[in-house]
Amino acid sequence: MRECLARVQSRTRLTQNGGSEQENLRHLGAAVRAAVPVAFSRGVLYSLLDPPHAVGAVMAPDERLLRMFSYYRDAELRGATLLLKLMQRLDDPDAQVKLAKHLEEETHHAWLWTKRITDMGGVPVRVDDGYQRRIGLEIGVPKSYEQLFALTVVVEERAHQRYLAHAASPTVDPETRAVLHEVTKDEKWHIAWMENKLREMAGPDGQTRVDELLARYREVDRRVFRELEAKEREAFGFSLSETRAS
């Protein structure tokens, strides 16, 4: 016990400038860290002197990424809201089964983004000007089944493209890439069944009408997405959508 106490005293002995040796080393470390750049990994900034595994090396999560993942989360939640609207109105039993599965997957995607955000040490950011809100302002409230289905198809196509482009980016960390792969694998099925059902409901005479509706919504989608890309360039200096998706 006495030996142990002596060791502690020797480690904390006062040095010539009045501070303890431990304190002086801590100050020196902080000064050196302040002078070197930071590295980015797992969505969190680290000092280059403190590799990501170092205890106590974690700094604040990157606010820009927290915002981006909050946009993804918001898009998933608003997509789920569209599906719920459809479920409440539609009588088609086949569509009811598919909508239930689809809804479950969209809410799961929203949870995966929420978890990614909290794993980074953040909380979801409120999104008032996300992709779907902007689209809604441009096209108005969808009134018919055809409009609701067509809007969902276009929104799903955008999510699929964007997630692929983000996953292909060399800047993405492994944890985020895993979430991107998880959410992307469901989107192809979502697009396919919604477009098939839309065309089935429209019947042979309604195919041109569906084509025109999809073309109109895709045009709005491109415009809205360009605005969001510009915001992203402002924040990051580049847009992840410029990465060529495979």
Ligand SMILES: [Fe+2]
């Ligand atoms: Fe999704």
Ligand SMILES: [Fe+2]
């Ligand atoms: Fe989806």
